[in-house]
Amino acid sequence: MEVYMQKRITFSRDLSILGHRLLSSQQEQSHQDSAVTNKKDTMLSAFVAKRLVNGVCQASWRPAVAELVTTRGYKGEAPDDSRGDLIEIPLPPWTEKDGETMDIKRRRLLFQSRKRGMLENCILLSLFAKQYLNTMTEHQLRQYDRLINEPSNDWDIYYWATEAQPVPDVYTGEIMDLLKEFTKNKDQEQRLDAPNLEYLDKGSQ
Amino acid sequence: MAAVCTASRVLAKKVLSAKAIPAVSQSSRKLHFSVYGKNNSKVSDGMSTQYPVVDHEFDAVVVGAGGAGLRAAFGLSEAGFNTACVTKLFPTRSHTVAAQGGINAALGNMEGDDWRWHFYDTVKGSDWLGDQDAIHYMTEQAPHAVVELENFGMPFSRTEDGKIYQRAFGGQSLKFGKGGQAHRCCCVADRTGHSLLHTLYGRSLRYDTSYFVEYFALDLLMEDGECKGVIALCMEDGSIHRFRSKNTVIATGGYGRTYFSCTSAHTSTGDGNAMVTRAGLPCQDLEFVQFHPTGIYGAGCLITEGCRGEGGILINSEGERFMERYAPNAKDLASRDVVSRSITIEIREGRGCGPEKDHAYLQLHHLPPQQLATRLPGISETAMIFAGVDVTKEPIPVLPTVHYNMGGIPTNYRGQVITHTTEEGDKVVPGLFACGEAACASVHGANRLGANSLLDLVVFGRACAHTIADICTPGEKLSPLKPNAGEESVANLDKLRFADGNMRTSEIRVNMQKTMQNHAAVFRTGKVLKEGCDKMDAVYQTLDDIKTFDRGIVWNTDLVETLELQNLMLNAVQTINSAEQRQESRGAHSREDFKDRMDELDYAKPLAGQVRKPIEEHWRKHTLSTVDPKTGKVTLKYRPVIDNSLDAEDCAAIPPAIRSY
Numbered sequence: 095m096e097v098y099m100q101k102r103i104t105f106s107r108d109l110s111i112l113g114h115r116l117l118s119s120q121q122e123q124s125h126q127d128s129a130v131t132n133k134k135d136t137m138l139s140a141f142v143a144k145r146l147v148n149g150v151c152q153a154s155w156r157p158a159v160a161e162l163v164t165t166r167g168y169k170g171e172a173p174d175d176s177r178g179d180l181i182e183i184p185l186p187p188w189t190e191k192d193g194e195t196m197d198i199k200r201r202r203l204l205f206q207s208r209k210r211g212m213l214e215n216c217i218l219l220s221l222f223a224k225q226y227l228n229t230m231t232e233h234q235l236r237q238y239d240r241l242i243n244e245p246s247n248d249w250d251i252y253y254w255a256t257e258a259q260p261v262p263d264v265y266t267g268e269i270m271d272l273l274k275e276f277t278k279n280k281d282q283e284q285r286l287d288a289p290n291l292e293y294l295d296k297g298s299q
Numbered sequence: 300m301a302a303v304c305t306a307s308r309v310l311a312k313k314v315l316s317a318k319a320i321p322a323v324s325q326s327s328r329k330l331h332f333s334v335y336g337k338n339n340s341k342v343s344d345g346m347s348t349q350y351p352v353v354d355h356e357f358d359a360v361v362v363g364a365g366g367a368g369l370r371a372a373f374g375l376s377e378a379g380f381n382t383a384c385v386t387k388l389f390p391t392r393s394h395t396v397a398a399q400g401g402i403n404a405a406l407g408n409m410e411g412d413d414w415r416w417h418f419y420d421t422v423k424g425s426d427w428l429g430d431q432d433a434i435h436y437m438t439e440q441a442p443h444a445v446v447e448l449e450n451f452g453m454p455f456s457r458t459e460d461g462k463i464y465q466r467a468f469g470g471q472s473l474k475f476g477k478g479g480q481a482h483r484c485c486c487v488a489d490r491t492g493h494s495l496l497h498t499l500y501g502r503s504l505r506y507d508t509s510y511f512v513e514y515f516a517l518d519l520l521m522e523d524g525e526c527k528g529v530i531a532l533c534m535e536d537g538s539i540h541r542f543r544s545k546n547t548v549i550a551t552g553g554y555g556r557t558y559f560s561c562t563s564a565h566t567s568t569g570d571g572n573a574m575v576t577r578a579g580l581p582c583q584d585l586e587f588v589q590f591h592p593t594g595i596y597g598a599g600c601l602i603t604e605g606c607r608g609e610g611g612i613l614i615n616s617e618g619e620r621f622m623e624r625y626a627p628n629a630k631d632l633a634s635r636d637v638v639s640r641s642i643t644i645e646i647r648e649g650r651g652c653g654p655e656k657d658h659a660y661l662q663l664h665h666l667p668p669q670q671l672a673t674r675l676p677g678i679s680e681t682a683m684i685f686a687g688v689d690v691t692k693e694p695i696p697v698l699p700t701v702h703y704n705m706g707g708i709p710t711n712y713r714g715q716v717i718t719h720t721t722e723e724g725d726k727v728v729p730g731l732f733a734c735g736e737a738a739c740a741s742v743h744g745a746n747r748l749g750a751n752s753l754l755d756l757v758v759f760g761r762a763c764a765h766t767i768a769d770i771c772t773p774g775e776k777l778s779p780l781k782p783n784a785g786e787e788s789v790a791n792l793d794k795l796r797f798a799d800g801n802m803r804t805s806e807i808r809v810n811m812q813k814t815m816q817n818h819a820a821v822f823r824t825g826k827v828l829k830e831g832c833d834k835m836d837a838v839y840q841t842l843d844d845i846k847t848f849d850r851g852i853v854w855n856t857d858l859v860e861t862l863e864l865q866n867l868m869l870n871a872v873q874t875i876n877s878a879e880q881r882q883e884s885r886g887a888h889s890r891e892d893f894k895d896r897m898d899e900l901d902y903a904k905p906l907a908g909q910v911r912k913p914i915e916e917h918w919r920k921h922t923l924s925t926v927d928p929k930t931g932k933v934t935l936k937y938r939p940v941i942d943n944s945l946d947a948e949d950c951a952a953i954p955p956a957i958r959s960y
Contacts, residue, residue, distance in 0.1 A: 175488030178454035183501035185391075201854035205513075205534065208856060209388055209566050211396035213600050216565040217685060246391045247493040256680045282687035286597030288565055290805035291857050295848040 180246070188244040190236065199235050200227055203242070208288060211248035218255060220288035222276050230269075237269040350789050352539045357383040357509070358773050359546040360529055362516045362571060365393035366492070366756035367735025368550030369499035374764025375546075376506035379773045383542055385511045385531050387566070387859070390500040391493065394552055394564045395756065398492030401484035402448075402757065403471065403750040404441035408462040409482035412473065414438045415950050417483060419475045421751060425744020426886035426896065427919060427955040428584070430941035433712040433740040435950050437751075437758045444757045445485050453498045455485050470748040484750040491753060514540060515859055516570060518788040519547065519731070520780060521578045526716075526730035527778065529574075530785035532792060534859065537852030539792075541785055543777055545730055546767045548714075549575065550760065553704040553736040554870040556863075559809075559816035560599045561701035562591060571737040573866035575708050576873070580718060580728060581923035581936065583739040584706035585870065586877035589747055589887045590821050592638035594700025596658040598685040602697060606678055607631040609670065611663045613642065614694065615650040621659075636746075636821075639699035640889060643822040653696060660694035699821045703752065705743040705887065706874075708733040709923065709938070712740060712945070714763035719923055719938040732766065734759035741921065744940075745886020795861045796852070800844035804861045807845060810838045811864075811871050819875045824891045828879035835875050839868055839931035868931075873924040876933040883918040902955050914939060919955065 194202070207223035210216045219242065230238060245251055245265075253259035254270065255277040261270055279285065357380075361372045364386035372384040386393070405414040418438040422429055445463065449455055456464040463485050471481040487494040504510075513534045520528040520541065528543040554569025555561035572582050593602040593613075607613075612620050612631050625641040626633035633641075642659045651657050663671060663678070668691050671679060682688045682695045709717050716731040735756045742755055818831025842865065849857035883897040884890050897918040900909045914920055914937065921938040944950045 174456065175490065176454045176457075179452050179487075179494050179498045179501070183452050183498055185497070185501055186504065198853060201851070201856070202535075205854050205856045205859070209392075210564055211388075211392045211394060213397070213562060213564050213598070214681065214685070217598055217600075220565075243389070246497055247490060248392055248396050249490065249493065256684065258677070258680065277684055279684050279687060282683075282689075284597070284687050285685045287599075290803075291860065292803055292805060292848065294857075 185246060188240070190239065196232055196235065199239065200230075203227060203235065203239060204294075206242055212252075214252050215248050217285055217288050218252070218277060221285060222273060224289045224293055225276065226272060234269055237265075237267050241265050241269055241273075350537075350539050350793070352541060352785075352789075354541050354543060355383065356777055357381050357542060357544045358771070358775065359383070359548065359767055360385060360542045360544040361548040361550060362386075362529055362574075363393070363550035363552060363735070363737070364388070364390035364500070364510070364512075365550060365552055365735060366395040366398075366495050366499070366753060367737075367760040368393075368548070369496060369503060370757050370760025371548045371550060371732075371734055371763045372508050373499050373503040373506070374761050375548075375767060376503055376508040378764060378768040380546075380767065380771075381509075381773060383509045383511060383544070384503075385514045385516050385529060385540075385542060387513060387515045387534075387570075389512050390510070391496045393496060394567055395492045395496055395753075397564065398495075398753055399489045400468065400750045400753070401466065401486030401491050402441075402445055402753040403468065403483045403748075404445040404465075404485055404754065405438065405483055406442050406445065406463060406465065406485070408458065409465045410473070412481060412483065414441060416473055416475055416478075416481065417441065417471070418944075418950060419953055420471055420481075421742065421748060422744075422953045423476070423956075423958055424470050424746055424748040424751075425742070426746055426958055427744065427898070427953075428587075428741065428885060428921070428940055429744030430712070430741050431944045431952045432941050433742050435944035435946070436712045436762070437740075437742050437754060439945075439950070440758045440761075441754055444754070444761060447761075448495070448498065448757065451498050451502050453494050454487055456488055468748075468750045471750075495753065495757070511540070511542075515862065516551070516574065517792065517862070518785065519574050519578045520784045522781065522784065524728065525778075526578075526728060527780050527784070530788050534854055537855075539785070539789055541780075543780055545771055545775060545777060547731055548763050548767075549708060549716075549731070549733040549737055550735045551737045553707075554867060555701045555704065557811065557815050557867050557871040557874065558588075558701040558820075559812035560594055560597065560698050562594050562599050562601045563701070568863035568866050569704075569737075569870040570863070570866045571733065572707060572873075573869040575716070575731075575733075576869045576926050577928055579925065580716065580731075581709065581925045582707060582870075582873055583709035583921050583923055583938070584741060584745075584877070585704070585874045585924060586819075586881055586922060587705040587743075587745050587887050588701055588819075588874065589703040589705060590636070590639045590699040591702040592635055592642060592699050593661055593697040594702075595681070595685050596653070596696035596698045599700050600681055600685055601700070601702075602661060602678060602681070602695060604632075604635075606661060606663060606675060609675060610666050611661055612665075613638070613697070614652075614660045614662050615645045616652045616656060617650055619650075621645050621650070636887065636889065639821045642697075642699055643820060647822060658696045658698045661697045662694040663690045664692055664694065703743075703747055704736060705739070705741070705745065705747055706877075706922075707737045707739040709921070710734075710738045710740050710759075712762070713766040714738070714740075714759050715766060719936070725938070732763040734763050739921075745888060791865075792858070792862070795845070795847060795865075796850060796855070796858050798845045798847045798861070800846045802841050802844050803846050803848075804857065804864055807838065807841050808860075808864050808867070810841070811835070811868060814838060815871055815875065819878050821889065822891060823878055823889065825879070825882075828875065831875050832879050835872055836931055839872055842868060869926055869928065872926060872931055872933050877922045877924050877935060880935055881918060881922065885918065896958075898955055900955075903957050 207219040254261045255273050359375045359380045359382045361368045361384045364384050372382050375382040405412040405417045421434045458464045465482045466484045467480050467482045468484040471483050473481045514531040516529050516531045526547045530541045549571040551571030553567045555563030555567040615621050622630045652660050679690050682690045710733050714732045714734050716728045716733050717725045719725050814834045818827050847857050849855050882893045884894050885896050899912045899917045923936045925934050944952045
C-alpha cells in the first residue's frame, strides 16, 4: 500500500511537470507550423489525460486506460515511463508523399506493411495488407499510410490494434476500425506467418 | 521522401558527368550500367535494362540503423565525420524496437556492484568461447555508456532517490557468482529498445547525419582487400547508389529468418553477413544460435517465461507434464536450454502435438481466468491473434524458437573486421567495421545473457566510431575506385528481377527454413546434421531455378524478398555446416552424440599433470566459415579464443571452469 501511495505521489508530480512542459512546448512552437503544433497538442493532451486517469485508478492491474507496462505480460516490477525523450527530442514530423500515384502508393505500403520492427506487427500488418490494401480507396490509403508510418514506436500500433491502449484521435477512422476488427480474429483462423507474396501474382491466377 | 531530399542535398556537392559502361559479358541480357547525376536520371516502372547509378562520397558509411548502427552514426557525426546511414527500414522501425528488457551495467545503484563481476558473469555465460579482451572492454565501458545515453536524453526509469533503477535479470550475479542475484539491468519502463532508437536518431539529426532510408544495401565495394564503400538499391525509384567511403560500418542485425520459427521480425535476414561472405571474408561462430523455449508454433512470437512462472505447464500429445521427467525439481522453470532440449526430445520421440506432431502445448487453462486476465493479459491477445486459441479453453502450441545469433562478422574489441591465418594471426581488413548482432566481437561466445545485447549494441557502436576517429580525419581524400565497381551486384539484381525458373521465392524459402528447423535446431546429432547439410546444399542449388513475378523496379517487394533469400541462404549453409563439424556441446550448440565440452584441458578434473591439447584436438576455438557463392560450398577454419583481458592487473582473466549455475 505504501509503495502504491508513493506511486500516486509520483503521478501527481509527473502531472505538474507535464503540465509545465505542455505549456512551454506550446510557447516554443507557436512560431512554427500550426498543423504540427495542433498534432503535438492532441498527442500531448491525450497523454496528459491518460496520466490523470491513471492517477485516479485504484489498485487494479488493468485500469480503464491501461498503462503500457502492465499489458505487455509478466515483466515484474517495471517502473513508470516519463517519456522525456519523446518530449524533448522531437523527430522531424511525418509528411505525406506528394505526386505518388495510387498504384505506387499501394506498392510502397505493401513493403512498409511487411517490414516492421517486431514480428507481431510483421504478421498482423502483412495479413491486413493482403486482405485490404488492394481495395482501399485513396482516402483510406492515406489514413493507412499515416497509421503505419507516423508513429515512432511500433508497439503502439500493436497496442491500438489489440485495444490494449486507446487510439489517439489523429489515427481514429475507417482504417483503424478495420484493423481492430481484423485483429480480433473472430473467425479464429491460424495466423502462423506473414503470407507469401504470390497472392499478388496475376499471372498465376 | 526525406531520403530523396537528403540525396539531392548531397549531390549538390558532387555532380558527375554521364559515363556509359559497356554491357557485362557474363549476363545474357544486355545490361547498361551508366553513371548519371540524380537530376538527369529517368527511371520508369517499365521493363528497362537501364540502371542509373549515383555516386556519393562520405567520410563514413553505416549500413543499418538499429541500436548499433545509430550509435555508430551518431558517434561519427558528433566527431565531425560526414556520415551516411544506409538502411532498408526507417530507423525507429529497426528490430531493436522489439527489445523490452534493458541494458546491463554495473552502476551499483541497487546494491554494491563491480564491473569485474559482470565480466565474470559474461565470460561464464559465453561458456569460455567469448574473447575476454572484448568482454573486458564491454563490461568496463558499460556504466559510461549508460550514463552517456542518459545525457543524450534517454529517460531511464528511476528509483525514488532519482538514481537509475536496475532490475534483476538471468545470469547476473555478485562477487563472481558467490554473492547471489545482481540487479544490473537499466531500462526505460518496457520500451528500452524504442527509447534507444528514438534518442540516437533524434540526436544524430542535429549533427547532420545523412539518412538514406529504404535503400537496400546490395554489396560491399572491395578493392585489393580493402573496403571502399557500399552499393545499394533505392527502393523508391529503383536507382543504384554507390556510397564511397574510407570507413564502412556494418550493423545489419541477425539472421533469425533462416529458421521456420523465430522470434525475429521479417527484416532479420543477415544482409551484412552475406555481404561479407560474398566479399570473400569469413563469418565467425555461426553455429551458435540461441533458442527460447516457448515461441508460438509457426508464428514464433515470444511467449514469455512468466507464463510458466505463473503456473503454466508444458504438455505433450499424451497430456503428460513431461518436464517432471527432465527436471524433477525445477520442472517447467528449468533453465532455457534444458527446457528447449526437453521439448525437442519429446517431439523426436513421437510425442509431439498437432497433425504433424511437431510442437508441444503450453497449457494455461487450468489457471483461474481472473489470474490470466490480470497477470498475463498480453498472452491471451497474442494467442488469440496468432494461434486462434482461447487460452481459457485450449493450450497454446509452442516450439523452441530461434531468438538470437551469437555468431557474425568477426571483429577485434575495437570493432575492426578481421581475418585470420595461422601464420600471421588476426589481421584487420582496412576500411571495414562491424557492430551489434551482425558482429562477433566475440562477447557472447557460445551463449548470450539477457540484457547484454542492448549493451553490446551501444558499446561497440561507440567503439567503431572511436576507432574511426582515431585512425582517420574528416575530409580525407578517397582512394580511386574502379569505374565499374559494383557491376556484379547490379547484374545479380537484374537477373533476379527477370528470373523465370520453376521455383518461387516462397517455396525455396520454406524449404530452407524447414531444413534448418528439422536438422539444425536445438537437438543436433551427427547423422541428422549431415543429412541437413546435404539437403541444404540441394536447396541452395535450387536458387538457380528461382522464379520471381514482379518485373517492376519501384517498390518491388518481391525482388527485395528474393535478395533477402539469397542472403539468408548464405547464412544457413554456413550455420549448418559449422554445426555439423563442431563435435562437442558448448553453450547453445548442444549435440546428443558429443555431450561434453572439449577444451584444451579437462577442467572437470584436477589440472595438475594434464597435458594441454593442441588446437587441432580440442574445440575451444572460434569457427571461421567462408562460402563460394557460385557452388554453395562451405570451407571451415578455426581461430583461437582470446583468453587475456585488456589489462591483467586491472581485471584478471577468468580461466575456464565447468559451467554450472
